Structures are given as C-alpha cells and as structure tokens.
Amino acid sequence: MNERLASRFLDLRALSALEPMRFTTRRRVEGTYMGYHASRQLGGSGEFVDFREYTGGEDLRRLDWKVLARTGKAIVRLHEEETDLSCTLAIDASGSMRFGAAGRRDATGSKLEYVQYLATALSHVISRGQDQVGLAVLNDALDSWIGPGATMSHIERLQQVIEGIATHPSPRMAGGLRELFERCRRRGALLLMSDFLMDDLEEVFAALRLFRHRGWDVVVLHVVHPDEERLPDGTAYRFEGMENDGQVSCSPAEVCTAYRERFAAHLAMVRQWALAGGCEYRRVSTAVSYLQTLGGFLVARAG
C-alpha cells in the first residue's frame, strides 16, 4: 500500500488481528462477482442445498435426472450460489457528531473521529474479504457518495474521503438517506453510523425502512459518547448547541435527573424504532476502543 495515500485512521498493525475475520450478513445478498456470501440466486453451480419438487416452467437443467430415473419423481436440485457483498458505510456528518472533540479545529476524541476509525477499519476488513465497500456521508443531503467497489485504489479513495469528513451543523439526515436509497440499485448491506440526535428521526427510520423493504441488510450503529449520558458536574453551565440550536444556561445539578431520563428514553426509542424496522441495532460507546467494538461486531455477525 502506498504510504503516502494511507489514511491516518487506518492502523494496519492494530487491524492485523481482525483481518482473518469477515463481515458476514444474515441475509442473502446480491453480488456482482463470486464471493463468500450466500447469494439470493439459487443457481446450479454452487453448493447443494436441498431438493424440491419440480414445478412447471422451471429450468429443466436443474432437474435431477438420476432421481427421476430411479424414483420417477421430478425433483429439482437446489444449489446455493455465493457472491460478493456490496456494503455501504453511511456516516452521519451532522454537527452533533463533533461532540467530544478536543477543540474547535481538533476533532480528537469526538464521535466523528471514533466513527472515522471504525469506518476505516470496517472498509479495510470488508475489502480484505473481497467484498465491495461503498461510502455515503450523510447530512441534510447526501454529502458524499462513493459507490461500492473492492479495488485497492477504490478503498484508498474511500478511506481518504472518510478521513476528510467534516461536520455540518444540520440537524436533519433523512434527506441524505433518501438520496442514498435512490442511488443504490443493488441489494447489499447498509451500516449506518450515527448518534441519531436529529430533528427528523422518524423520517430517518422511514428511510431505513425503505432499504429494508428492498431487502437490504441494515445495521444501525448508535454512537454514544459517555459524556452525553450524564451532564458534567458543576454549578453553572451554558450549554451551546452544535447544530445552531442555541444555548441554555442552567445548573446541571437541577436538571441532571430529568436529563438522564430523557436521554435514556431517547436511546430506548432509537433502539425500538430500529428493531421495529427490521434493522440490527448496536449501541457503540466511544468509551470502548473501536477495535474492540469492531471485533465484537464481527464476531456477533459471524454468529
């Protein structure tokens, strides 16, 4: 790999332990090339899966002639085809993703940085599995989009884009998702990494349902910063919104309980809506190393 083009979020040494692992889907996928994932097509060149009685109109080439001769019954042999995976990484680039950043210009420690690490690692792992990886940077509109691809250069370009993601103070994401949905023609896997702190949450999940309806394998990675779960200690804070939503001065001690209740309700609501929409939901805390998160995620996917 060209060192000059390597993303700063790509730590090959750390990822070396995860390289043998593959990102698998729990549903059949549509691929372009041969791969390791079960295809939605049950062709005749793949691994035998099952017999089934012949029904009129079926391809006679799948008829098991030997069984027909032996038993007189028209039985069709079913073979599972394997294809490659088309995985799209959708990254929320709203202003709230900068939470936890060390400074105005330094995003170190932010949710976005965490997602950048995670997405880069995922792209690396997925590409190592000969699968195609695409990228969508979501905002009120589709900020950036790179179609699925598996070539080295594609992955490098994708990782470069991930490295260059900048947040926009927009509290909406549904528009970007809908645009992404319109651009994606083939079924695949969609990994949405977001904190789900947005005004159009219902519309976002409505858009995700569109993906699911088309047969996409949708994985929702809910990124949570530990400092979001509880307010800081202190007598007076002026909390400033990160998406042009003003500021609020208060004493955290007076509102901490109500805040915790509301935040917990928000987490529960996102989880509930995700599961109800047929999506896989995983809460990702930035307090946990992205490698650990990725490993856990891959293991869980591998079943």
Next chain:
Amino acid sequence: MVTFLHPWALWIGVAAATMPVLIHWWTRPRPVRFPLSTLRFVREAVRQQRTWRRLRDFVLLALRTLAVLLIALAVARPQWREPLQVSDLQGGDTIRVVLLDVSQSMAARAGAVEHIQRARTIAANYLRYRPGLAANLVLAGARPYGVFDGPSTNFEALRDELARCRALPERSDVNRAVDMAARWLAPASDNDRRRRELIVISDFQRSNWSKVDFSPLPGDTNIQFESTAPAEPPPNVAILGVQGRASRAGAQLDVEIGNETSATRKIAVDVTVGDATHRLTGACPPGRRTTLTEEIRSCPSGWWPGEARLAGVDDALPNDNVCPFVLHVRPRPTYILMTRQPRGRRATSSLFLECALAPAAGKERRQGGDASPRVIRVDPVALDSSVVASGDLIVLDHPGKLGDEAVKLLAALLRRGRPLLYVAADPIDATNLKRLREASGGSLQMPVEFTPPPAGHARRDLVLTSVQRESPPFEIFGDHLTSTLDQLRFAGGLGSRRLETGVDADVLGRYNDGSAAIVLTSSDAGALAVLNADLAASTLPKTAAFVPLLTELVEQLLDRHRATTRALSGEPLVAQLPAEAGPAHGLWTVGPSGVDGGRCGQLVDEAAGSVWRWAAAGQPGVYCVQRGDATVFAMAVNIPEEESQLDALTPDVLTGRMAAGRMAAYRGVADEDRRRDDSWKWFVLACVGCVMGEMGALIVFRT
C-alpha cells in the same frame, strides 16, 4: 398624606431591598461554556424545571424584599395625615401668617404635654426660611398682636418670640386676630400674585371659635387648621365663679362648679375669706354647673378678698381650679324718700312705700337689732343735698314740682350711680321726669315719654296685661303671676308714648290701655325706675304682692348701682368706684403678690365719680383700691369661664362653614399620635409574616 418620622430609614430600606437582587447578581456562578450535542434534552429538562424554579425564585425574592422594605417602613414610622393645604414643597413667593392661640385653654394638658407646647412645635415648622417666603406670627390672646407690622423674612426673631410665648389666663379675640392676618394677607396691588397662607394653630375650643369669621381674608387664602386638642376633650373640673352677697346672717357665698368630665364628681372647695377657710362639698353631675353655697356668719362690712380652690383635683387645666373673688359686705342700706306728703298714719302712698321699703325696721329696733334698711323722709322743698347723697336709693313719691336745684342734684346723683325710684302719680310728675331727662344731658334714654293724662280722663281700673315674666320684678311670682296680676287694679299715673330712641326691653310692664306701668332704664352709672301709678288709689299696696314686687324692683336698682367686683383677665376694665371712695387723688391700687400695683391701670375723676380704667386686666387675683390703709374698692380678676370648656369644634365645621369656601385643610395631633403608634407594629407583624411565608415557600417547593 403619609409622612415619615425617620425618612432616612426609607432610603436605607430601599438600598437594603436591592441587596438580595444585587447579592444574587454578584454571587451568581459564572456559567462555563460547554458545547453539547444533546442540548434538546437539556432544554426539555430545563423547561420542565424552570416553571417551578422561576416561581420559587420569584416568591422567595418577593417575600425577602418585602420583609426588608417592611422593616424599613417600621423604622421610618409612617404617619398618615390629612392632606396639607400649606406645604413648603410648594415653592414661589408666599405670604404666610401663623395665628397661634395663646388663650388659657391652650394650657390644658393632654398626655402630660400642654397644648401650647405642641402648638409651638407645629408653628416652628412653618416659620423656617424658604426662598420667597415672608411670614408673620400673630399671638391671639384677648388683645392679639403680631411680632412684626407685616410679613417678614426674619424667621430667627419669629422663632424667638414663639419660644417665649406662653398660654395667657385670658380668652382669645379670634376675630380681631383674623382681621390682623387679613390686613397682612391682602394683595398689595392687582398684580400681586403671591401665594397667601394662613396657618391657624389652636385647640379650636367651641366657646371661642364658634363665631369666628374668616370673611375678611382674601378669597385665595389657603387656610391650614392645626389642632392641638385630643380627639376627646380632656376631663376638666373648674370653678367658674364665686358670688358673694349679703344675707340676714352675714354673707352668703355661691361657688359655681363646672364639671366637664364624663362622671359625677364629689367636689371639695376650700374657700378662704380673710383669715378664715371654709370647706364646701357637694356632688357635681357631668356636663353641668353646680352651685355650692356657704353662709358666712359675723362678717363685718367691708371689702374682703378671698380665694376658692378645688381640693384634691388633678385635671387637664389646673389654672381654673383656683378662683379669686371679692366679698363686699355692705352696711344696711339707706333709702331717701322725697315726698311732700306728711308723715302720719294716714294711708298715703308714701306711707305704703316707707312700710314696704323697711318692713321690719320697727320690730328690729324694738329688739335692738340694726340690720334692716333705714328710710329718711326728705321734703323736696327744703332739700339737703348731703342727706340725699348719703342714701343708697332715692325714692320720689308725690314730690310736686321739683325745683331746678333738686333736678340738677338728682341728675348728677343719677349719673354717678345713685339709683332712683320715681312713683309717678300726678300730672306734674311728667314734667319732672322730662326735666330730669333733659338735665341728664342725653345719658338718660327713657323708652317712653310720660305725659299727663288728658283732661277729664280719669285713669282707673287699669290692669297689667303685658309683663316680662322672666325678668325681675315679676320673675319672683313664678307660676302665680297670672293670679297675682288678676287681683291688681291700678289708678292714677301718667300716659305714655313710645320714643324712637328708647329700648322696648326697658318697659317691664304695660297696662291694658297701652301705657307703661313699670320702666327701668340706665343713665351712666345709675339707674332709674318709674312706677306709673298712684299707690293710694290702687289696690297694689293692699295685696301681698306689693312688698315682694317693690323689694325686687329696689334690689334690681341697687344691683345696678353696686359696682361690679369681677373682671376678666386680659379684657379692658372700667370700674365706677363707689361714691364713698371719694376723688381719685389719694387713691392707689394694690395688686396680688408679685404684681406691681402701679401698673394696674389708672384712677381718674369723671363726671359720675372716680373711675378705675385698665386697658387690659392683669393676671388673676384680687386688686384693691385703697386710700391710706383703707380699702375703698376691690376687684377680682378671673379667667374667663368659657376657657374651662375644652370641647372642640369638629374639623368639618372648620373647613366647611368657617372657611367660607376658601381652600382649607385640617390636621389633628390626636389622630396623628394614634396612627403613628399603631402603624409600625403592623409593619413589623407583616415582616414576620413575610419571613414565615418564605420558610413555608421553601418547604413547599422542596417537596
């Protein structure tokens, strides 16, 4: 209007009331800027908490601030007053006259403080320098006077005079004081637009102020009434007067007590006459006058100074608990009967008069007594002037035609105070009376002119039809007057016709033909009574009514002749000295202890005799006129009895009827005191309530 006893406390209170806000502002934590992605949850949480928190903060801040303000108000001691018509806050050129009542009632005490002390404090507030203000001070006693001849800016001198003034033992001539103020407040020209203010400071005693007239004041005068009297008149018991009169046993003293309290009081009065002290006791009902009487036996004739003093009485006005008086015990009177009828036992008019004037003379002489009057018959033809002048009363009956010398003598004696009783029976008496009137030089104003009856017209069977029932001499008959008069028939006498210059009240009775029956009129110091009837031809001497009727008439004449022995402090004094006092040369006055006798007026000779003139009688006490060591006359100077009545006029009367449409306001010290004492307690109570409320609010909001 609200004023404050300690207004500085208000400023401190306002400053202190802002302290909770300032402390909160100063000590509030400086918020730390913190970018937060979950601001929406913070906002929702804050929105939920903010309603309660703001309510709690507002309630606590309001209660705390209110508590501080209430404490400040309590310390400031607010005083609710009626709105003032006069205030130094109103600028501009101003003429101000402060009229201060210095009458005796202002010495009354309420709460151990004399009214005059309160009045001085109030007046001093109005006599302070202010640009454009010119003021004067009128001290309204019996003879009001101003400190300056007009409004002045010398406030120092005004306040000095104010500090020196005291309540005087006299009443206040309020109308004269108002006239004086009106003169100073009158605009100097048509362009004089200065503000005019009259401040009247008094106890507004009803007896003094009920007839005050503010009409002389300019119409645009602003009047401020400042009352020093409490809401309820303070209890007061006073000796209103002491009367001494001769009695058969010696002398009788009548002490009149006024009880201005709400309950019947048992009163003891120590009366000192000469060296002897007598104690009079009795119960005095509230709001009424009570007369206590004491007989003084074996009191020789002469002028006796005395003093009556209430024993064991502690009331609002101590000065009226003492009353000086003069007891004049006279020797037996002498009547000069001028008649041409001879002495004898025939039933003549003069005999009836002689017997009626000295009914017990013969009996007492036989018993060795000498207290009854003496009657000396004198023939008008051979008149001895010294004998006539020695009589206390001159009675003329059938005198015939009087000579010129006799008429002149009688007129002179009449002017000098000698009373005359003329029994007009004959036609010639009309001429005598006319000449006597002319000789008096106009001082004798008869209500009627007596005329001889027409020729051939006999006056007989005359009946008294119109008499003054409530006045002497008919008053003594009371309810029996009608039956008494019915049995009387008169004959003789003169006709009469009314004179334009006469006074109808001087005709005490009229006959059924319209002619005057009894006339009583004055002439300088003397008095003349005319009994228009021929007694010998009338039934009057033969009835029981004759002696009392004649005695009453004579007493009436003698009372007028007797010099008054009582004067009022501060009032002009003119006293006709008795004839026996002689000429003014060689007489001098002696005052009570502490008073210079040489400054007690003047003794002068006048046509009617010696007269004692004093522009303003001095302090209460007994003043004597002496020749050598002998007292020839005495006069008691008293406090006016109306000064003992301390009930005051209501504010409505003062600001309404009295002010006569002028801008007027009233302020009472009593209301001020009561409200001042009460209000600060309520503020403290409210402050405690606020503190309790704050604690309660904290508990409620915490739960």
